[in-house]
Structure formats: C-alpha cells, structure tokens
Amino acid sequence: MSLPSFPPLDDIVRVLRTAGCVFAEDEADLLLSAASGPAALATMVEHRTSGRPLEHIVGWAAFAGLRIRVDPGVFVPRRRTEFLVQQAVSLTRTHSVVVDLCCGSGALGAALAHSVHPIELHACDIDPRAVRCARANIRAGEGQVNEGQVYEGDLYAPLPARLRGRVGVLLANVPYVPTDEIALLPVEARVHEARIALDGGADGLDVLRRVAARAERWLAPGGSMLFETSRGQLPTALDIVARGGLEPRTAVDEDRWATVVIGTKQG
Structure with missing residues (x-):
C-alpha cells in the first residue's frame, strides 16, 4: 500500500503566489519542511493563503540568526x-x-x-x-x-x-x-x-x-x-x-x- 505523496513544489508555489505571497518559493520550502504529511501540508497552505502569518503556521520566526518560537496570536518579530x-x-x-x-x-x-x-x-x-x-x-x-x-x-x-x-x-x-x-x-x-x-x-x-x-x-x-x-x-x-x-x-x-x-x- 503506497503512502500519499506531497504535491510538487511548483504547485505549492503557484497557490501561494496567487494568494499574494511575495516570497512564495521560500515559503513553500518552509511549509514542506514543517509538514508532517500531505494532509497537514494542505491545511498549512490553506491557513497561509487565508492570511495567517507563516511564522504562526510553522511555529517559529527567523530573527538575528536565531529560531524564535512564535505561538498563534503572538506578535511576530520584524x-x-x-x-x-x-x-x-x-x-x-x-x-x-x-x-x-x-x-x-x-x-x-x-x-x-x-x-x-x-x-x-x-x-x-x-x-x-x-x-x-x-x-x-x-x-x-x-x-x-x-x-x-x-x-x-x-x-x-x-x-x-x-x-x-x-x-x-x-x-x-x-x-x-x-x-x-x-x-x-x-x-x-x-x-x-x-x-x-x-x-x-x-x-x-x-x-x-x-x-x-x-x-x-x-x-x-x-x-x-x-x-x-x-x-x-x-x-x-x-x-x-x-x-x-x-x-x-x-x-x-x-x-x-x-x-x-x-x-x-x-x-
């Protein structure tokens, strides 16, 4: 029995870019690396295209060379x-x-x-x-x-x-x-x-x-x-x-x- 596969990266990039994500390629890479499986990835992409901050979705923000935990609702460091x-x-x-x-x-x-x-x-x-x-x-x-x-x-x-x-x-x-x-x-x-x-x-x-x-x-x-x-x-x-x-x-x-x-x- 084969396991469900992740969609191609280009497809994710296309969806994100259509939603207005300026850095669609980078975001697609992050979402793929953070997703536990295809279903989780689909939910994450849906959240991102609805306007949820990428950092809240993956749970962290890059800041000054560190990976900073950022929970939903918390201000994302700029x-x-x-x-x-x-x-x-x-x-x-x-x-x-x-x-x-x-x-x-x-x-x-x-x-x-x-x-x-x-x-x-x-x-x-x-x-x-x-x-x-x-x-x-x-x-x-x-x-x-x-x-x-x-x-x-x-x-x-x-x-x-x-x-x-x-x-x-x-x-x-x-x-x-x-x-x-x-x-x-x-x-x-x-x-x-x-x-x-x-x-x-x-x-x-x-x-x-x-x-x-x-x-x-x-x-x-x-x-x-x-x-x-x-x-x-x-x-x-x-x-x-x-x-x-x-x-x-x-x-x-x-x-x-x-x-x-x-x-x-x-x-």
Whole structure:
C-alpha cells in the first residue's frame, strides 16, 4: 500500500503566489519542511493563503540568526528590528542588567543575550501568550544569561524593585501604530496578532510616554533605553525622551526602513 505523496513544489508555489505571497518559493520550502504529511501540508497552505502569518503556521520566526518560537496570536518579530538589537549590542557589556519591556516573544532579549553574554536579563509583557513564548525562548539561551526571568504584567509593574537604578540597557519595543491606522495594516497583523502589541493610541506614542516617564529611575548612570519608531513620529518621540530626563539620539538604517531612538541617562 503506497503512502500519499506531497504535491510538487511548483504547485505549492503557484497557490501561494496567487494568494499574494511575495516570497512564495521560500515559503513553500518552509511549509514542506514543517509538514508532517500531505494532509497537514494542505491545511498549512490553506491557513497561509487565508492570511495567517507563516511564522504562526510553522511555529517559529527567523530573527538575528536565531529560531524564535512564535505561538498563534503572538506578535511576530520584524526583521527590521534586528537593527535595534545591533544598537543594543554596542551598549551592552558582559554581566549587564538588561530589561526587555513589551517583550512579546522575547526575541530582542534572546538575540541580545546571544550576542553579548552572560547578562542578567529580565523581560515582561502583559499578554500571557507572549510570556509563554518568551520564557521558552529565553530558556533556549541558557548559559548566555546569569539570570533570565520573564514576568507577566504592565510595563515596569512586575519587575523586582532591586533593579531600580541598575539597568544598563532597557529595550522597549513598544506598540507605535496609531489607533486609526490599525485598520490599514495587512491582515497578517490586523487579524492574527494581539492588538495590544500594535495599538499605540491616538498618535501611536501613548505607551512610549509611559515607558519614558519612568525610565530614568530604572536606568543606571550611563544606561540607555532603546525603542523603534516611525520617521513621522520621530520629532515627538525625541521630545518625549528628553522630557523623561534622558539625552536622546537617533540611529537609522535606510535599507531596512528602521528608525531607533536611544535615550541615555547622564551621570
């Protein structure tokens, strides 16, 4: 009795391309490698053509050379955000205390620990699904952290008080899409990622305001907060950081359309 066979790769590519998948060939390869059999593959292709993120289908995302676990509903780390990690790497020393706020899958903290280790890493997110992913991803980097803790809660609230004034690097990948623009996002994000990971309020900067207002008391002298923003939001974002008592500067990667703000505590 012969077993059912997988459809030809070209057929899968054709279906994905018709559905609008720009990188149909690469996606077809990934789906084939992840599928346990023809029936599972058919379901995965159907999910992809309906707009579900590829990363949610296969269960992981490629980020900064790592395979990051991403469960359904969890924010998918963007490749442009690797630029933020690169900026953080230049500011991180071994044994630094690092906090990853709004950590999502924990991709930023895990990638930073992979590049500079050991570090003391603390991550938190308000979404329990994201917290589960972050715990798995940070455990995967065991040996690269002196201490790796993931907390569930709102911004700084779940962090241990002993970290105040000791944080060398504060990663804050805050949501920054204005509320009225959520409806304009691709279906992959709009439908399949947690809204709380996307919606930054009326001008997209509400969460940043909350983070920046308290960053100075958590940072060590010379410590820095880093976050991503859009070009249009940049002037206001810089002002928010300055009002929080930090000295802001900007780093830009034109190729990746990435704009990162770094706010440093003097002292």
